[in-house]
Amino acid sequence: xxxxxxxxxxxxxxxxxxxxxxxxxxxxxxxxxxxxxxxxxxxxxxxxxxxxxxxxxxxxxxxxxxxxxxxxxxxxxxxxxxxxxxxxxxxxxxxxxxxxxxxxxxxxxxxxxxxxxxxxxxxxxx
Numbered sequence: 436x437x438x439x440x441x442x443x444x445x446x447x448x449x450x451x452x453x454x455x456x457x458x459x460x461x462x463x464x465x466x467x468x469x470x471x472x473x474x475x476x477x478x479x480x481x482x483x484x485x486x487x488x489x490x491x492x493x494x495x496x497x498x499x500x501x502x503x504x505x506x507x508x509x510x511x512x513x514x515x516x517x518x519x520x521x522x523x524x525x526x527x528x529x530x531x532x533x534x535x536x537x538x539x540x541x542x543x544x545x546x547x548x549x550x551x552x553x554x555x556x557x558x559x560x561x
Contacts, residue, residue: 449473449477450473450477450479450480452469452470452473453470453473454480454483456470456474457480457483457484457487458487460474460484461487461488461491462491490549494546494549494550497542497546512536
């Protein structure tokens, strides 16, 4: 990527310089002309932009998708919690309920964290 006179080279090369603009490019926001030119000729950076767009689409799907809990979900969860009390041996259903709840909480936390990171990064890049 050509540099303007007096401009220091970006440590890590043009791909490293373009990396901070990937969210802007994936969201069709503006980026410096040098970055746009580099991404237009670099297959690695084009792939990164495509992966970022795919990730954003997947996160948007999570935002709009409404999942209904199973009819007996509350009963099963309360039973699992009761079975976890000290001195009681957990029933066979506990592992599945706890794992499902933990997985759902982890996925929601990861999605929320990514959205916060993207909004902060977009603010800094804009």
